[in-house]
Amino acid sequence: MIEFHKNWLHRSYLVIKDKYKEIDSLDQQIGDGDHGSTILRGLDKVVNNFENIDINNEVDFMSEVSRLMRISMGGASGILMTIFIKESTNLNINNIHKSVLNIFSSTIEKIKKRGKVNIGDKSILDIYYPLHVKINNEDDFLIDEIFSSIDSSLQNTKNMEAKVGRAKFLDTKGVGVIDPGAFSTSIILKEFFREIFNEKNN
Amino acid sequence: MIEFHKNWLHRSYLVIKDKYKEIDSLDQQIGDGDHGSTILRGLDKVVNNFENIDINNEVDFMSEVSRLMRISMGGASGILMTIFIKESTNLNINNIHKSVLNIFSSTIEKIKKRGKVNIGDKSILDIYYPLHVKINNEDDFLIDEIFSSIDSSLQNTKNMEAKVGRAKFLDTKGVGVIDPGAFSTSIILKEFFREIFNEKNN
Amino acid sequence: MKKIINLKENIVNDMLNGYVKANSDRVKFFEPNKRLIIRKNPKNISKIPLLIGNGSGHEPIALGWIGEGLLDANVVGDIFSAPSGDLILEGIKLFKSHPGIVLLISNHAGDVMNGEMAIELAEDENINVKALIMYDDIASAPKGKENERRGGAGTTFIYKILGALSENGENLESLISMGKIVRDNTRTLSVAISPGVSPISGKKIFEIAEDEIFIGMGVHGESGYGRQKIDNSKKIVSTMLDKIFDDFSYSNGDILIPFVNGSGATTLMELLIIYNDLEEYLTKYNIKIYKPLVNEYITTQESAGFSISLLKSTEEMRNLWSQKTSAPYFHL
Amino acid sequence: MKKIINLKENIVNDMLNGYVKANSDRVKFFEPNKRLIIRKNPKNISKIPLLIGNGSGHEPIALGWIGEGLLDANVVGDIFSAPSGDLILEGIKLFKSHPGIVLLISNHAGDVMNGEMAIELAEDENINVKALIMYDDIASAPKGKENERRGGAGTTFIYKILGALSENGENLESLISMGKIVRDNTRTLSVAISPGVSPISGKKIFEIAEDEIFIGMGVHGESGYGRQKIDNSKKIVSTMLDKIFDDFSYSNGDILIPFVNGSGATTLMELLIIYNDLEEYLTKYNIKIYKPLVNEYITTQESAGFSISLLKSTEEMRNLWSQKTSAPYFHL
Numbered sequence A, B: 001m002i003e004f005h006k007n008w009l010h011r012s013y014l015v016i017k018d019k020y021k022e023i024d025s026l027d028q029q030i031g032d033g034d035h036g037s038t039i040l041r042g043l044d045k046v047v048n049n050f051e052n053i054d055i056n057n058e059v060d061f062m063s064e065v066s067r068l069m070r071i072s073m074g075g076a077s078g079i080l081m082t083i084f085i086k087e088s089t090n091l092n093i094n095n096i097h098k099s100v101l102n103i104f105s106s107t108i109e110k111i112k113k114r115g116k117v118n119i120g121d122k123s124i125l126d127i128y129y130p131l132h133v134k135i136n137n138e139d140d141f142l143i144d145e146i147f148s149s150i151d152s153s154l155q156n157t158k159n160m161e162a163k164v165g166r167a168k169f170l171d172t173k174g175v176g177v178i179d180p181g182a183f184s185t186s187i188i189l190k191e192f193f194r195e196i197f198n199e200k201n202n
Numbered sequence C, D: 001m002k003k004i005i006n007l008k009e010n011i012v013n014d015m016l017n018g019y020v021k022a023n024s025d026r027v028k029f030f031e032p033n034k035r036l037i038i039r040k041n042p043k044n045i046s047k048i049p050l051l052i053g054n055g056s057g058h059e060p061i062a063l064g065w066i067g068e069g070l071l072d073a074n075v076v077g078d079i080f081s082a083p084s085g086d087l088i089l090e091g092i093k094l095f096k097s098h099p100g101i102v103l104l105i106s107n108h109a110g111d112v113m114n115g116e117m118a119i120e121l122a123e124d125e126n127i128n129v130k131a132l133i134m135y136d137d138i139a140s141a142p143k144g145k146e147n148e149r150r151g152g153a154g155t156t157f158i159y160k161i162l163g164a165l166s167e168n169g170e171n172l173e174s175l176i177s178m179g180k181i182v183r184d185n186t187r188t189l190s191v192a193i194s195p196g197v198s199p200i201s202g203k204k205i206f207e208i209a210e211d212e213i214f215i216g217m218g219v220h221g222e223s224g225y226g227r228q229k230i231d232n233s234k235k236i237v238s239t240m241l242d243k244i245f246d247d248f249s250y251s252n253g254d255i256l257i258p259f260v261n262g263s264g265a266t267t268l269m270e271l272l273i274i275y276n277d278l279e280e281y282l283t284k285y286n287i288k289i290y291k292p293l294v295n296e297y298i299t300t301q302e303s304a305g306f307s308i309s310l311l312k313s314t315e316e317m318r319n320l321w322s323q324k325t326s327a328p329y330f331h332l
C-alpha cells in the first residue's frame, strides 16, 4: 500500500503545483497570502524525497511523510492538514467503505480537538465533515458524487464567517472568499478518492 | 542705535513671517524644506524677546541677539546669517556709505571663511557681494537702486549651480530654483536699508 | 517588493545564518538542525532551560534573546508561521537531562497547536516540560476572558524575568508560577499606523487610510478596537492608557515597568516622544516607574506602529528585569 | 504626515525629555540647557571627555551613546541641523577642568562650521580642546581626497574606540592620534532604498523609483554613485564591497570589524541576510572578522536602506571595541 500513498500524494502535488497561485491569492484576500505555497512546499518536500525515506512499513512510512510535511509547512495548517495524511494508513482496500469512514471520523475528531474548531467555522473541517456525512449515508460511493459533494462543500465555505485562522480577525470575517485551506484539502481528497477508484479498477 | 536694530529686525521678522512658507517651499525643492521656518524661528526668538535682553550697549546687545538667533536656528544658515546681524553694529549714521561698506566687506570675508564658499556658489553670498560692489561703485545710494540690485541678484541665484549647502548634492545642483538663503537674506537687507533711509529722513 | 533578500524560499535560512555568524561568540545552531538556535555556552545542567518556538518576520524576537539570563533555545518557523511541534520537540529533547524545561507559548493559534503537540510528544517520552501560555493584549478579548487574549509585546516581561530567575537556579514550579504572576500583572495595547510588506506575498500586511491609525491591531494585522483619525502623541497615548487603566486597576504608589515597542518603521524619535507622554500620564496618577524599555523588539517587518505594555512589578520582578543578560538583541 | 508627535516645534524637546526620563539612571540634562545631555555619573576629572554636537532625526545616534566608555556629552541640534557653536561651547566649557577635551565632528558642512566656531571660542578661553573631523563615506569624494568625504556610519568605530580609550585614562594626544588611525582604516558605503519623511516638511526626504536603489546616497539624501535597478542581496553586497575593496587594500589575514547599519525601515531580517552575504564575501578573501555590529544605529527617520562599514583593526582596537559601555543604545 505504500505505492497507493505515493501515487496519491504525487497526483495531489501535481494539481497543487498547478493551482498554488490561485490558492495563495485566496489567502491574500483573507489571510497572509501563503497557503498555496505552504501546502506546495509540504508536498514537494515529501514527493520529491520518497526515495530517501528508507522505511518499508506503511504506517511508519506515512508517519514520517506527515512529519516531514508538518515540519516544512509549519503553522496551523501544517499540523492540521497532516492529520488526514497520517490517518490514511488505516485504509483497507478490502473494506473501503468502513475504513474510509474510520479515517474520516478520527481525522475530524483530531482536527476539532487540535484546532479548537467546529463545523461551519470556515476551515478544512468544512470539507471533511460533509463528505463524512455523505459517505456515512450511503452504502457505496461513486466518484462523481464524491467530487460533486466536495465541490459544493468548497463553495459553501465562501459564505461562512471565519471563526478560526487569520480570516477570523478581518472586519469581513472572510465572507465572500473560499477558504484556502478548504481548497487545498478538496484537491487532496479528490486525489485520494481517484486513487481508490484506480486501485479498485486494477 | 539699539532702536535702529530692533526696528530693522522687527520689520524683517514681519516680512519673513509673511513669506516663510514660500521660502520653505524653495528649500523643499533644493534642500530639506526648512529654511523659511528656520530663519523665522531665529527672528521670532529675538524680536519677541527684546525686552528680556537686559543690555544697553549696542554692540553687546547685538552680539547677544545674534547668539540667540544662532542657537535657535542652528546649522550652517544660523552661523552664517548672523554674521551680518553682528557686523551691523558698525553702522555709523553719520557716515553711512563708508560704514556700510565696512560692514559688507567684513561680513563677506567672514562668510567666505566660515562657509568655505565663493561668489557664484548659490548662497547668501550672492546677495551680499553684488550689493557690496554696487555700493562701492557709487558715492551715495538710492533705495530704489539698492532694492533693484538685491532683486536682480536674487534672480541670478536661480541659474547658479550650488557648490555649498544641501542643493550641491542634488543631481540638478539646484539649477532653476532661487536659493532660499539668498531669498531670506534679500529680505533682511532690504529692511536694513529701509531702516537706514527712515533714520536719514527723521 | 523592495526588500534586500536573496531567494524568497531561503529568507529564513539566510537570516539565521547571518544571525549565527554575526553572534558566533554567543549563539550557535543545534547542528544539523538549522532552525534550532541555542546558546554557545549552555546553561548548567542543574538549571531549568527556557525555550520558545515562533514564526519569523518579527525580529529581533525571539532569536535575538538567546543568551545567558534569557532564552536557552529558539525554534524558528517560517515567516509568520509557527514551527511544527516536531521541531519544538527536538528543542525540548535537547534539554531532557535537566530537571525540567519551560516551553513559552505566545497565545496565537498556530503556536499553541504546535506547542501543545510538542508537549504531548515530550510527555510520551517522560520529559518534564511545562508550557506557559503568554497573553497580554487587551484589545483581543474582553476583561474576564484574559486567557483568550493574544500574546503581545508585554510577553517580553515573562521572557526576561523567567530568564533571569532560571539562571538563578529556581525550579520548574516556581518559574511557572512566577510566569503566571507576571502575565496576570501585564497589560498591552498596540496601535498600527501603516503596513509593512510581507516578504512572501510581496503585498501590504494590512490596509489603513492615510489619515487613520488602528488601535488594538495584532502583529499580523488582526483586528482590535478599530480605526480612528490620527491624532497627536499625547492624545493617542492617553486614549490607550485610559483603556489599559479600565482593564487593570493600578493604585497610587504602584511601581510599573513600561515598555514602548516599535513595530518596525516607527522612529526611535517617535517612541521617545510617546514615552515622554506615557511617563507624564503615569506620574499624574502618582505611579512610579522602574527601568523602562523603549525600542524595537517585536516587529512586523517595516510596519509603522507601536505598543505600550505595563507590568505592575514587585521588587523581585524588578531585580530580575534588570539582571544582566548576554542576549545579542535585548538591552535595558 | 503619519508620525506620532505633538507640536512640530517641540519634536526635539519632547524626544529629549522622553530619552532623559527613560534613561534617568544613566543620563541627564545639563540644566537648564535642555539641548545638552550628559552622563549621570560624570567621568573622572583626570580623564579626557568626548563630546559631539549633531542634528537630530538620526536616532539613536548620538544621544543614545552617552555613557561610561562612550560619549560624555551630546549637544543636540534641531532636525537635520547642527547645533550652534555657542551651544557646543557650553558643552566644552562643562569639562574645562579636565586636562583636555575631544570634540568629535562628523564631516558635514553645518557640523564643521559650528564645531570650528566652538573650538575657536573655547581656545579664546584657554580651554584645551581638540577637534577630530570624522569621515569615511567613499561615495562622497574620490580616493586621494579622503578628507573631503562625509561622515557616515563608520564613524561609530571612532566613537566607540576613543570612548573606551578615554575611559582607560589615555591622554588627549593619544586619543586624537588613535582617532585618526581608526578613521584612516575605516571605509563606508551606503545604499538608499526608499525615503523616510521629514518631520519638518512632511515630505519625502528623497525620491527613488519603485524598482531602484541608490548606491552611495548620504544620510540626508546627498547623491553618490547613483541609481541602479534593485537586485538581490548577494549582488548588491558584492557590488558595494567591490567598490570598498577598490578604495582600500585589504590583505589575507586582516581582521576586520564589520558594521551593517540600517537606516530606519529596513528590517533586521534584511540586515542579517546582508551580513550573511558580507561575511561570505570577506571569507572568500581570507579575511577574518571580529565582533560585527548589525542593527539600526544611524538612521534617517523611516528611510529604508543600509550601509556597510569596515574597520581594519589592530588588537588594541578590537579590545577597545568590545570593552563594556553603559550607553543606553549601543550594544555589541
Ligand SMILES: Nc1ncnc2c1ncn2[C@@H]1O[C@H](COP(=O)(O)OP(=O)(O)O)[C@@H](O)[C@H]1O
Binding pocket: A027, A031, A032, A033, A034, A035, A036, A038, A039, A075, A076, A077, A078, A080, A111, A114, A115, A116, A117, A122, A123, A124, A125, A164, A165, A166, A179, A180, A181, A182, C080, C081, C082, C109, C110
Ligand atoms: N484552527 C483551525 N482549524 C482548522 N483549520 C484551520 C485552523 N486554522 C487555520 N486553518 C486552515 O488553515 C488555512 C490557512 O493555512 P495557511 O495559510 O497555510 O496558514 P497561516 O494562516 O499560518 O498562514 C485556513 O484557510 C484554514 O482552512
Ligand SMILES: Nc1ncnc2c1ncn2[C@@H]1O[C@H](COP(=O)(O)OP(=O)(O)O)[C@@H](O)[C@H]1O
Binding pocket: B027, B031, B032, B033, B034, B035, B036, B038, B039, B075, B076, B077, B078, B080, B111, B115, B116, B117, B122, B123, B124, B125, B164, B165, B166, B179, B180, B181, B182, D080, D081, D082, D109, D110
Ligand atoms: N557654506 C555655505 N555658505 C554660504 N551659504 C550657505 C552655506 N551653506 C548653506 N548656505 C545657505 O543656507 C541656506 C539653507 O539654509 P537652511 O535651510 O536653514 O539650512 P540647512 O541646509 O541646514 O537646512 C542655503 O540656501 C544657502 O543660502
Ligand SMILES: [Mg+2]
Binding pocket: A027, A031, A032, A033, A034, A035
Ligand atoms: Mg496563510
Ligand SMILES: [Mg+2]
Binding pocket: B027, B031, B032, B033, B034, B035
Ligand atoms: Mg534647509
Ligand SMILES: [Mg+2]
Binding pocket: A032, A034, A075, C079, C080, C081
Ligand atoms: Mg502564514
Ligand SMILES: [Mg+2]
Binding pocket: B032, B034, B075, D079, D080, D081
Ligand atoms: Mg535643515
